[in-house]
Amino acid sequence: MKEIEISRAILKSHFNALMDNLSTDVVIVGAGPSGLVAAGYLSEKGIKVTVLEKRLSPGGGVWGGGMGFKYATVQKEALKVLQDFNISYVEDPSGLFVFDTIELASGLIFGAVKKGAQLFNLITVEDLLISEKRVRGVVINNTFALMEGFPIDPLTIEAKFVVDATGHEHEVVKTLSRKNDVKLNTPTGKPLGERSLFAEPAEKGVVNNTKEVYPGLFVCGMSTAAVFGYYRMGPIFGGMLLSGKKLFEILSKRLQDGDKEKT
Numbered sequence: 001m002k003e004i005e006i007s008r009a010i011l012k013s014h015f016n017a018l019m020d021n022l023s024t025d026v027v028i029v030g031a032g033p034s035g036l037v038a039a040g041y042l043s044e045k046g047i048k049v050t051v052l053e054k055r056l057s058p059g060g061g062v063w064g065g066g067m068g069f070k071y072a073t074v075q076k077e078a079l080k081v082l083q084d085f086n087i088s089y090v091e092d093p094s095g096l097f098v099f100d101t102i103e104l105a106s107g108l109i110f111g112a113v114k115k116g117a118q119l120f121n122l123i124t125v126e127d128l129l130i131s132e133k134r135v136r137g138v139v140i141n142n143t144f145a146l147m148e149g150f151p152i153d154p155l156t157i158e159a160k161f162v163v164d165a166t167g168h169e170h171e172v173v174k175t176l177s178r179k180n181d182v183k184l185n186t187p188t189g190k191p192l193g194e195r196s197l198f199a200e201p202a203e204k205g206v207v208n209n210t211k212e213v214y215p216g217l218f219v220c221g222m223s224t225a226a227v228f229g230y231y232r233m234g235p236i237f238g239g240m241l242l243s244g245k246k247l248f249e250i251l252s253k254r255l256q257d258g259d260k261e262k263t
């Protein structure tokens, strides 16, 4: 066993994977529950999906429930997604369903990757590729370089569609709106900001607002609340899972119809 061969195998595999993803169908920014669900379903359909996660550990905010406790809940409508990702749950007398958050986080990551999504961690999306009034890809950098504030130029990935699945922070939409004179598909043309906790409408809102917010750019998961001015919901995750599923339905249809160049 030669040390240099270990290094060679790692570098070759990493750069081959990265090269192969420089041009992709869908870039999903953020590997939280909504992004992972969308990535899994889209990949299963043979759509090329690249998920970019700025942290070392993908999974976003589902490694713990309320106050970091181990269990969280979903409503009945979301059970099919849990089943599709082989995640166990039990029914609570309240009519809700309870799952282990560690199983959910690891199961969604494993499921998305096994279904064919290419997931890169430690990559931060810091900006967008934009031309002719359409988002056409993302601008990426090494998370460590950004943390240290090093003056290092980024690289780019081109994509037919980009998804902001960055959660409360809605970093992608925020950047698009801040840096460009654009009008988003919101009542004011700007991100509206998240409202306080009100679980039931929040759960519906996160699904209803899973949509295209600017040509080529979609939102799913918690970033929908921040962009469209909806409530937060606390540790019930059905809306996140269903938002990812809805995004899959929208994007697979758009790619199937080949209407990407019409917008």
Ligand SMILES: Cc1cc2nc3c(=O)[nH]c(=O)nc-3n(C[C@H](O)[C@H](O)[C@H](O)COP(=O)(O)OP(=O)(O)OC[C@H]3O[C@@H](n4cnc5c(N)ncnc54)[C@H](O)[C@@H]3O)c2cc1C
Binding pocket: 029, 030, 031, 032, 033, 034, 035, 052, 053, 054, 055, 058, 059, 060, 061, 062, 064, 065, 066, 067, 068, 123, 124, 125, 126, 165, 166, 167, 168, 169, 171, 172, 220, 221, 222, 223, 234, 235, 236, 240
């Ligand atoms: C770290 C974290 C911890 C949380 N803890 C709790 C909790 O304990 N209890 C609770 O009820 N709710 C918690 N939340 C909120 C809750 O998880 C959300 O309601 C839910 O997880 C949102 O799911 P999501 O799919 O929208 O994305 P999130 O789970 O929020 O995941 C978004 C992902 O996007 C990544 N990301 C953000 N910006 C970029 C970028 N520029 N480039 C690349 N990747 C990016 C983030 O690192 C994160 O992994 C937490 C959220 C986060 C991010």
